[in-house]
């Protein structure tokens with residue numbers, strides 16, 4: 001945890017440049033989430049806040065991250081865009097919000113490029129779904145291992161050692177992350193790099 005927070009603080013000044021090739025994919029992911037004016041949107045692991053520009057201005061936005069420097073970057077972006085965002089330092093695997101119900105909870109949760117970064121991707125997705133209102137939308141945008149094999153091949157397992165240490169896990173399958181969750185996947189689109197990156201729109205049942 002401390003390593004993740006530390007390395008993302010190091011990446012923060014360059015993050016927008018690193019994430020630039022995924023700009024169109026991100027826009028598609030947010031668009032297909034169907035955010036409506038007035039929705040309460042939670043951005044988990046918000047990073048520098050690259051999602052913010054695609055969220056309708058009338059939405060209430062809450063954003064969390066583990067890295068203080070990422071949160072500072074997000075604060076600067078929100079100010080530059082004239083947006084009022086509630087920023088909280090929080091672990092994506094253990095969100096400090098009540099479970100969503102008809103009264104409380106988020107209308108939309110954006111989990112973009114986070115579920116493969118945290119140690120326990122399933123816990124992270126579980127928490128994102130838990131805080132949604134019934135009928136709320138989870139946008140899961142990330143790189144996922146294709147295919148139905150439960151165990152990745154040897155080469156993938158070897159490459160994953162440095163990948164996990166410096167960036168993120170390359171062996172997570174979307175199906176494994178959401179398989180146990182009370183959600184219906186209404187869209188699953190390849191959005192970048194030949195389908196390595198996918199954007200899933202999931203509705204909490």
Ligand SMILES: C[S@@+](CC[C@H](N)C(=O)[O-])C[C@H]1O[C@@H](n2cnc3c(N)ncnc32)[C@H](O)[C@@H]1O
Nearest residue numbers: 008045046047065066067070091092112113118
């Ligand atoms: C690859 S960046 C993605 C940032 C942003 N969601 C985006 O789409 O550009 C991963 C982000 O997750 C944050 N992060 C990593 N582990 C976390 C955790 N356990 N809880 C909350 N945020 C975490 C990092 O600090 C970083 O900002």
